[in-house]
Every structure is written in structure tokens, then in C-alpha cells.
Amino acid sequence: MTDGETATLAESHTEMTELVLPNDTNTHGRALGGAVLHWMDVCGAIAAMRFATSGVVTAAMDHVDFKSPIDLGEVVVVEAYIYDTGRTSIDVNVEVRAEDPRTGDERDATSSFFTFVAVDDDGEPTTVPDLACPTEGERRLRDAAVDDRAAQLERLVERMEG
Incomplete structure (x- = not known):
């Protein structure tokens, strides 16, 4: 990457969907917290890789509160975008919604802030573009x-x- 290079928030926007299947649930038929965290990490990493145009590693995940359970058979919508950067670090907002595919009803399930570090092919930290937000x-x-x-x-x- 060259100094002064920028990438936009919109270029990082990533949305994933997952169907909650029996292997993703606890004994109450609700999504395992670990499965939800995994999906959040993957979605955040994709957003960070798109932004940095390089590999990334997860450096940190902030506090997570599960606001609403996600039931077996529901669709999990995970959305992520970059909101800040450092020299090699990328801060990502990750939000999760649960959707009943039969009714289309949606509700917020959880969210968190992740920090990723961009790495080169040797696994060493590498610089990232500056964040540009050209639209309102x-x-x-x-x-x-x-x-x-x-x-x-x-x-x-x-x-x-x-």
C-alpha cells in the first residue's frame, strides 16, 4: 500500500446470512453463543480484508451482550463495516439480526466491535488505507x-x- 491511499466504508460493507441448524444450537433449540461469535468474526474479517486488500488477523473483540435468542430454523443476518483505522489496525462494527424466514420479522440479536490487524504474505503487520466516508x-x-x-x-x- 502507498501512503495516502484511501478506501471507503461502503467498500468494506459485508453482509452474511446463516441458517440456524441443529448443530448450531444448545439444548433449548437456540443458537449457541460460540456459533454466533464465529459468524461475527468471519463477517468482520471479510469486511477488513476487503478494506485492506490483504489478509487480517483478529486482534480484539469488545464486550458482547446477547439481546435476543436466535431460534432453530431462523436466519441470522450478520452485517459488518469499517468505522476507524490505525496504521495497521482496522476497527469493524459487527451487528447481528435474527429473522423469521416465514414471516420476515426481524429483531436485533447482538453486536460488537472487532479490531483486526492487516498482515502481509509473511504474516507481518502491514499498513492499511485511510478510511474515507464520502457520503452522508x-x-x-x-x-x-x-x-x-x-x-x-x-x-x-x-x-x-x-
Whole structure:
């Protein structure tokens, strides 16, 4: 990558769908948390690779709260996009929705912020493009993710101090 290179938030946007099958469920017929986290990691990594045009490794995943269970037979929609970058790091917002394929009803299930590090063919960290948000929609998504992550970190600090 050359200095000054940019890539847009829209270029990183990735959406995956998964069907919750019996191997993905617990004894209550609900998606295993580990399966959902796996899908989130994969979707976030794809968004980061598209953005960096290189391989990536997962460096961190922030706090995760499961807001709604996802039942056997439901569709899981995982959506990810880049909202910030460092020299070699890429911050990704990953959101998960559950969908009843028979009715089309959707609900938020969980979300988290991931950090990936771009790596070259030898597995060494490599620089990433600067994030560009040329449209109002992209700027809104970026700003919302930055604000949401800051609020999440503030809540975490309050829990730890309390």
C-alpha cells in the first residue's frame, strides 16, 4: 500500500446470512453463543480484508451482550463495516439480526466491535488505507459506531469501578 491511499466504508460493507441448524444450537433449540461469535468474526474479517486488500488477523473483540435468542430454523443476518483505522489496525462494527424466514420479522440479536490487524504474505503487520466516508450515509454510520463504542467503553469502566 502507498501512503495516502484511501478506501471507503461502503467498500468494506459485508453482509452474511446463516441458517440456524441443529448443530448450531444448545439444548433449548437456540443458537449457541460460540456459533454466533464465529459468524461475527468471519463477517468482520471479510469486511477488513476487503478494506485492506490483504489478509487480517483478529486482534480484539469488545464486550458482547446477547439481546435476543436466535431460534432453530431462523436466519441470522450478520452485517459488518469499517468505522476507524490505525496504521495497521482496522476497527469493524459487527451487528447481528435474527429473522423469521416465514414471516420476515426481524429483531436485533447482538453486536460488537472487532479490531483486526492487516498482515502481509509473511504474516507481518502491514499498513492499511485511510478510511474515507464520502457520503452522508457513510459519515452517519462511522459517527454512530464511534459514539456507540465510546458509550460501551464508558459503561464497562462504570461496571468495573462499581
